Amino acid sequence: MYQDLKGKVAVVTGGSKGIGNAIAERFGAEKMNVVINYHRDRAGAETAAAAVVKSGGQAEIVQADISTEAGAEKLCQTALDHFGKLDIWVNNAGMEIKAATHELSLADWNKVTAVDQTGVFLGARMALKYFKANHVKGTIINMSSVHEQIPWPTFASYAAAKGSVKLFTKTIAMEYAKDGIRVNAIGPGAINTPINAKKFADQAQYDQTVSMVPMNRIGTPAEVAAGAAWLASSESSYVTGTTLFIDGGMTLYPAFKDGQG
DSSP states (O other), rough: OOGGGTTOEEEETTTTHHHHHHHHHHHTTTTOOOEEEEEHHHHHHHHHHHHHHHOOOOOEEOOTTTSSHHHHHHHHHHHHHHHHHOOOOOOOOOOOOOOOGGGGOHHHHHHHHHIIIHHHHHHHHHHHHHHHHTTOEEEEEEEOOGTTTSSTTOHHHHHHHHHHHHHHHHHHEEEEEEEEEEEEEEESBBBBBGGGGGHSHHHHHHHHHHTTSOSSSOOOOHHHHHHHHHSOOOOOOTSOOOOOEEEGGGGGGGGGTTSOO
């Protein structure tokens, strides 16, 4: 769909499943070259890579811990070694841990923020270093959540990290706009991903979630990937520092959707 994306090189963290997998596959359909990062799920990364190649792109898979400087450097170097450049970096990898805040351990707090917050910083910093050094008007896409805006009791570590991603995105978008570098976030709502599979398998929980979405349905990873492709393309060339919510209207205070209140 976006001709300017053909031949561009992207890094996608957490690309072995769910939204990351769908973004990698969509980038493949745009005839892009994709570095697919995984932490433990090599089989999922291989499946994603095969889908990229089948769609007409090229792919390399890389095992790396994105919460470390070495991991970010490894991903960038893989892009350069195999494809010779870097144009787009998608900080997609994320995790969540459910716990009442007064019972949340420091270890679990640190585990979530290491991936959801520090990982975004390290990935973005790596991309910025490359873009600045090589005068590339590149694009960074950070995966946030509706919970950068909506409080989420018993998921304080996740909500705090996503709130951080929101202002981090806006801050660096402002800082590097003069260089032609665009930085945006995507805020998915209820999406049918492996992380939600167990919850959505329970009909009562599924119905409850649907009731919180004005469009009355759960979203798909492909719909989030479509937003990522648009943000990566020149069609969004005047868009920076914003969060694109792909949430069926979940951030529109759905409790009021029938004129209540």
